[in-house]
Amino acid sequence: MYRIVNNKTDETWAEFHLRIEALECFEWGEVSENEYNIIYVTQCKNCGRDADERYDFYGISTGHWCEECYESKEYPYRKDRYATIEHDGYGERLDNNF
Numbered sequence: 001m002y003r004i005v006n007n008k009t010d011e012t013w014a015e016f017h018l019r020i021e022a023l024e025c026f027e028w029g030e031v032s033e034n035e036y037n038i039i040y041v042t043q044c045k046n047c048g049r050d051a052d053e054r055y056d057f058y059g060i061s062t063g064h065w066c067e068e069c070y071e072s073k074e075y076p077y078r079k080d081r082y083a084t085i086e087h088d089g090y091g092e093r094l095d096n097n098f
Helices: 018-025 066-072
Strands: 002-006 011-014 036-038 052-055 059-065
Touching: 002 018, 011 018, 018 036, 018 059
Parallel strands: none
Antiparallel strands: 002 011, 002 036, 052 059
């Protein structure tokens, strides 16, 4: 999602699914480059609100989630360390010593 946002007030003037559509507003003179910017906004996988990229304990991306969905039961990924044989006595082995 691409938004055309006022530089001073941070108000959204319009939203577009394609960057080229947002650029056309500047080309056709509908908005001024001095007053507005185009920003790319990611949406939550669950609800569609503005979101940030989230990561599990090991730094692997789990996608874009808003704060509310991330803190709720809707977030399907673990936020803590996964169980491993080295720490918990079970799980995936990370070495070849069987």
